[in-house]
Amino acid sequence: MELAHQPEVVTLGCRLNIAESETIRGMIAGRDMVVVNSCAVTNAAVKETRSAIRRARRRRPGAEIVVTGCAAEMDPTGFTAMPEVSRIVGNFDKLAPAAWGATAMPSPVFAGHARAFVEVQNGCDHRCTFCAIPFGRGPSRSVPAGAVIERIAMLVAGGHREVVLTGVDVTSYGGDLPGAPSLGSLVERILVHVPALERLRLSSLDSVEIDERLLEALTQEPRVMPHVHLSLQAGDDLILKRMKRRHARADAIALVARLKAARPDIAIGADLIAGFPTEDEAMFTQTLAIVAECDIVHAHVFSYSPRAGTPAARMPPVAPMVVRERAARLRAAADAHRGAWLASLIGSEQSVLVERSGDRGHAANFAEVRLTAPAPPGSIQRVRIACATDTYLEGICV
Template sequence: MSLPEPEVVSLGCRLNIAESETIRTLVAHRDTVVVNSCAVTNEAVKQTRAAIRRARRDRPGAQIVVTGCAATIDPASFAAMPEVTRVVANDVKLRPESWGGTAAAPTVFAGHARAFVEVQNGCDHSCTFCIIPQGRGASRSIPAGAVVDRIAMLVDAGHREVVLTGVDLTSYGPDLPGAPTLGMLVERILRHVPTLRRLRLSSLDSVEIDPRLFEIVTGEPRVMPHLHLSLQAGNDLILKRMKRRHSRAQSVALVERLKSSRPDIAIGADLIAGFPTEDDAMFADTLALIADCDIVYGHIFPYSPRTGTPAARMPQVAPEVRRDRAARLRAAAATRKAAWLANAVGTVQDVLIERPGDRGHTAHFAEVRLPSPSEPGSIRRVAITGATDTHLIGTAE
């Protein structure tokens, strides 16, 4: 009797998604559930624990293995959960021997239309709110040759879109010979994998966007017109207390330059509501940033105090105020997104079709719903006939 197929539950960032696909090959043909955890907020840790309990209920005979940032930062608490078989730390989770094997097989993203490729891991910065460096360690980069080979293999396997991922993507390169930049890596990918249709970048630190990367993002049609920026706040004093390395004016100026060079580019941003010491005026600066930076994809977090971080020792904003401010940020971003989507009605967009075939995303990452299915993984020309507050409606040509 064959064993049930393994399951990998991936929480959190796109880097976790990329790593989860490698883990899936390493635990093949085993009655195992791997929970690849996230620790970016207290809520993410709660979701990890809920996923572990759900996995035990659904697969009572399976091994439950927990890895990822939450499990690496606090391994003892996860090992103590009665549902957990064992904990695997981040720094060894991609090693075959951690899963009882000897070699990793090349993987494709069978369940995803787009493929996620890790090019960088870890972080050398010390933002006062962030605990992730404790789970990921120092910044380190994947050599460009290995990245190009990986992407070429994925394209040969049928993937038409690749997303570059990392903990601090724009810090790519200084630890490698010749100190290449992220812009140089992207240029090399495009040159050596000419059959790659779409290249997308995950979250970028705006202050680290090098001139070559800016030129490619604004001038290369195979790089998607969609950037997600790690802005976090719109008030300079709060940014200073976060130990961010940019000012509000720099954020606004960057978006103005991007849109001047590529007017259709869609901007997403991480924003934190209710950071310690934030008063109403400081919050108003962040709220106004949604309009000032034309943010149509708001990734909004109410501040979550993480034990062991400097911000957790600062004067805290009341939880109900944090929640209210987060809701106001989400509402402002949702209003802006709805207006942006409405402006797309009547256009024709290239859409990457995703499973089960009745939905997909444009180059700008707007979701499109289709009345009849198309082949998952294909790129179709779609006439946009309508829009809701959250997605577009279209018909494939």
């Protein structure tokens, strides 16, 4: 088959999209098709989706261009009107074999990827005032534990040594299933029933939904990676209330203190928004300070952008120039904190999952590590850290 006629999947946005893209890839085998799995978390994400569609048409002038994902779900008319687009597939049909002309849904294989992503939950029952994703993903829905375990077992048998559990609101897992099993109980079952799985990682967690069972798994299970990414969004209580978040500033700080006390090497990540409507300088300063107070070393900083139909879009806005300036200050603070953390790891030994290039990977704490000599992709190496930059570590396999 000519390369130009091989199917292609372009993935934007979250880890859940990555997991779904691999399933889609298996259903379009043999087709001259490009699938753009879109994102709508910000206006910039929608703009990037449109750019990806145009690039795909220039690259593959004869291919069928199919758009799926949240951006297509939320604005089907707009994307259908693009001359580059052949058709769209809504989020609720994106894993249906019939939507792709397939007879069955294959198991994703994540060929060439060091880690595999497994969807355990989709949708969201909460309505944060800034977020449009519930409109694109619908209500929370959980994958039964048996199906999750079966998929992970197949991935491990296929050579994957690390699996990431993904979803839109992963910590709400199980509320819609018989007996309402928790995410913590799912993690326990995975570890028991897939003993060959070496590394388990969780995607973004809502701090208010981390119960004692999940906390114990995160801090006591050596096969669960010492890396927690929290959906914090802000560090000021009034802004959190206006966002309709369910935690307070003190709750986030207390949770991180408990995590650190039980597992000192745990690395904290967080999503943070700069320039939310009504945010003044004092409120922003509270978010700026929480980087250090919660020891956030993996920060995802977003400039607030209004999403049509959300309550926050009707709130008094912060001037765009101020939003950009605050986002830059927040990123600078997060980068400085991350740099100091990386420097503190010089001389340590880290367990690194080597990625496809063979010359880099990620440690258990999700620090990026670059190797002085290539190692087999997909292998887990003990690496002695020799030096650090502001963004990654360098080391040698031992």
